[in-house]
Structures are given as C-alpha cells and as structure tokens.
Amino acid sequence: NAGVTQTPKFQVLKTGQSMTLQCAQDMNHNSMYWYRQDPGMGLRLIYYSASEGTTDKGEVPNGYNVSRLNKREFSLRLESAAPSQTSVYFCASSEGPASGGTDTQYFGPGTRLTVL
C-alpha cells in the first residue's frame, strides 16, 4: 500500500516548456487535490477533484490544467511554464466529504519544480 505517489520528484524546466505532474493513490479515495507550497506561503490549493469526473478551481489555478484520469489518478499540467511557477507541488487525496468520516487528506512526497 504505497498511499499517494507523485512523479517526478524533481524537475527543471525552461520558461515556456510544458510538463505534466502525475499523481496516483491506492487508497480508493474519491477526492484528490493539487497544492503548491512556496516559502512563507503555506499550502495553496490549485485544483481539486471532489469525485471522479469532476474538477474545480482552487485558490491559484491560473497557468495550470488538471485531468482526473480515473479514480486513482489526477494529473497537473503546466502548458507554458513561467519562473513564478517554481515551487514544491503536493498532491493529496481523501475519502471525500460524503464518506461520513473525517475526510483527512493524505499527502504525496511532492515534486520540486524549478523554472528557469
């Protein structure tokens, strides 16, 4: 049981390049999330998917797109990377609000992205 996995762990891009960050969970969770974390800024939600087939914008969605490929996988795409997108990106998953439980979010190990 790996929990939440993310690939790649590290990535360096040049301005204007595109890339997709991959996230997968094996906990049969309904909801998945993408956050970015910058020094002194805490975690900011980029996009989330409350359930398979749905996605919604979070606090900082500009410059990103997402795909909920299936229940397990939720990818984040940067179409034209900018230096302002240099950050650590975390994927998380949870059972979902309809589960009736605590809906705790579990985080992946993160992807450290640098845009030059």
Next chain:
Amino acid sequence: QKEVEQNSGPLSVPEGAIASLNCTYSDRGSQSFFWYRQYSGKSPELIMFIYSNGDKEDGRFTAQLNKASQYVSLLIRDSQPSDSATYLCAVRRGSTLGRLYFGRGTQLTVWP
C-alpha cells in the same frame, strides 16, 4: 483577512517544555480543524483533528477549539527535539465540502 492565520514564529522551546501553537480563522461556519506537521523537505502529515469545542488529547498533543473566539491551538507537552518541524493549521469550511484552507505554518525548534 486571510482565511487562516497562525502565530508567525519561529517558536523555540527547550526540551521538556510545553510548546503552544495558535491559529485563528475567519469563517464562523468552519466545521473541522486539522493540525499537520511538516519536517523540512517532507510532505505534511496529520497530527490531530478536532470538531467540537473543548480539548482533545492524543499522547503528548492536545488540540483546543473555541468556536466562539474562532481559535484553535495545539499544545505539545514534554517537547522533544524530534518535534522540531513546521506545524500547519488547516480549516474546513461548511460551505466548501472537502476543501481545506491552510495557514502559513509555525516553525518550531526544540533545543536539547
């Protein structure tokens, strides 16, 4: 006003002392509250959650919630150097199912 505010820190306490971490939130309709710990270079991990007013204890950790004052805190008793980390407060509002709003975190150092 930011959704979730934490005392700015950094906080430094000696080993064996009580560390007190504080968090305030702006939405009176918030329903559940979480404390995450994040070691340097690692991902956040859940320490505790609390829903009801009052105290909730788990080992050396106690979460305290006061909804009237819109205030939640985390006390760490008998602090250990291994508790040195950044502590993130997160709040779930009633109107935004599933979403968490995070504070900026408080960095705690426990010195031997």
